[in-house]
Amino acid sequence: MRKLFGTDGIRGVANREPMTPETMVKVGRAAAHLLKGSTQRPAIVIGKDTRLTGYMVETALTAGITSMGVDVLLVGPLPTPGIAFITRSLRADAGVVISASHNPYDDNGVKFFSGDGLKLPDALERKIEGLIFSGEVDGIRAAPREIGKAYRINDAVGRYIEFAKNSFPKGMTLKGMRVVVDCANGAAYKVSPTVLKELNADVMPINVQPDGTNINKGCGSLHPEALRRAVVKHKAHAGFAHDGDADRVLFVDERGALVDGDHILALCALDLKAVGRLREDTVVATVMSNLGFEVAMREAEIRVVRTTVGDRYVLEEMLANRYTLGGEQSGHIIFLEHNTTGDGIVTALQVLAIMRRQGKRLSELSACMTSYPQVLVNVPVRRRSALEELPSLQEGVRSVEARLGGTGRVLVRLSGTEPVARVMVEGQEQRTIERLARELALMIKKELG
Numbered sequence: 001m002r003k004l005f006g007t008d009g010i011r012g013v014a015n016r017e018p019m020t021p022e023t024m025v026k027v028g029r030a031a032a033h034l035l036k037g038s039t040q041r042p043a044i045v046i047g048k049d050t051r052l053t054g055y056m057v058e059t060a061l062t063a064g065i066t067s068m069g070v071d072v073l074l075v076g077p078l079p080t081p082g083i084a085f086i087t088r089s090l091r092a093d094a095g096v097v098i099s100a101s102h103n104p105y106d107d108n109g110v111k112f113f114s115g116d117g118l119k120l121p122d123a124l125e126r127k128i129e130g131l132i133f134s135g136e137v138d139g140i141r142a143a144p145r146e147i148g149k150a151y152r153i154n155d156a157v158g159r160y161i162e163f164a165k166n167s168f169p170k171g172m173t174l175k176g177m178r179v180v181v182d183c184a185n186g187a188a189y190k191v192s193p194t195v196l197k198e199l200n201a202d203v204m205p206i207n208v209q210p211d212g213t214n215i216n217k218g219c220g221s222l223h224p225e226a227l228r229r230a231v232v233k234h235k236a237h238a239g240f241a242h243d244g245d246a247d248r249v250l251f252v253d254e255r256g257a258l259v260d261g262d263h264i265l266a267l268c269a270l271d272l273k274a275v276g277r278l279r280e281d282t283v284v285a286t287v288m289s290n291l292g293f294e295v296a297m298r299e300a301e302i303r304v305v306r307t308t309v310g311d312r313y314v315l316e317e318m319l320a321n322r323y324t325l326g327g328e329q330s331g332h333i334i335f336l337e338h339n340t341t342g343d344g345i346v347t348a349l350q351v352l353a354i355m356r357r358q359g360k361r362l363s364e365l366s367a368c369m370t371s372y373p374q375v376l377v378n379v380p381v382r383r384r385s386a387l388e389e390l391p392s393l394q395e396g397v398r399s400v401e402a403r404l405g406g407t408g409r410v411l412v413r414l415s416g417t418e419p420v421a422r423v424m425v426e427g428q429e430q431r432t433i434e435r436l437a438r439e440l441a442l443m444i445k446k447e448l449g
Helices: 021-035 054-066 080-089 122-133 156-165 191-198 225-233 261-274 291-299 311-321 344-358 362-366 391-404 430-448
Strands: 009-013 043-048 071-077 094-098 107-114 150-152 178-182 202-206 238-242 249-252 282-286 303-307 325-327 333-335 374-380 409-414 420-426
Touching: 021 043, 021 054, 021 094, 021 107, 021 122, 043 054, 043 080, 054 071, 054 094, 054 107, 071 080, 071 156, 080 094, 080 107, 080 156, 080 344, 156 191, 156 344, 178 191, 178 225, 191 202, 191 344, 202 225, 225 238, 225 249, 238 344, 249 261, 249 344, 261 282, 261 291, 261 325, 261 333, 261 344, 261 362, 282 291, 282 311, 291 303, 303 311, 311 325, 311 333, 333 344, 344 362, 374 430, 391 409, 391 430, 409 430, 420 430
Parallel strands: 043 071, 043 094, 071 150, 178 202, 178 238, 282 303, 282 325
Antiparallel strands: 009 107, 094 107, 238 249, 325 333, 374 420, 409 420
């Protein structure tokens, strides 16, 4: 089992291990040692979301990185995809994002990008852990004259705004389109509304007053209720919501109905195929994507490749086979033509462009697939144990699959970002899958709760 890294970097309660200043200094030191290039002045970008605890983590990482003779380029609050872009743009050796994404304010996290703007592979994360827990990194230090410096990059937000706008079709504007955007009091609170305004949309931003503690609090992609009300109230053409670091997006159509990542992925895949830009007529999704998504793609003669949960694994599959589109039900959508990670703002612009180009309402476009009933139950666990090593649970999964009779799916996994096990059951009848999901959840609670 991993000691620090999960499916999306390091996560935990702020000021509790591993998200303490002491550990973050070591993480910065180990990462700097492994990621710095051969240039005379290696540099690593650090950006963050709007959590108050970001200052503490940023300072600790900066101390660790500079102690290894590497400069730090501080960009302040910026969406995760913006940090991936800035890392490439500044030709830095690596990028660091300080964020716990959609998690509550109390949590924080750290994830890394390579100089190419790609999330680190598992093997490199294990090397960082090895340097820290073996104590080897403690003996590696730069001479006083080689210690790095920290610089603030003041135009990072402007650079990313221009980058995002360039993903929108040339010659097209959003003039006459009324859009509500929920920024979750997070990293996109400046960027997302500005991009829309500069493309001439009539913008109604909500949750754009971060105070350091209200990130994701009753808002954003996990809590779209206020967004749904605002879209209906203002008679908007559409609305969309980010999570705290804005690498994901969920939409609300003109009727106030939620449009999740599977529907976004489906309508984008169909559009890309229609214009001949869906490589090999293939889209990459995860094991969590709804069975209805696969059915809709099959009918459109689009192949679906599934990966394990995590946009990093979606991206690895896309890079290996040069696929152009992939994503998750949660709203992490990757357009490889535009960015190297899930990008909530770029994705929103692609959906709005499809609406404009096809002259259709979002409710019409999202009707391209019908979701099967799906239940997701999160079970808090006291200890992390490989679920496949629990015989009673595995027998329970086989029993549920047999009762579904080939008309549904079961997925049981440990979360890579939270101390929970996730139980997902799909099928044709809501009450049945709810009962089956509760049965499996109870088994996990008895074994690991």
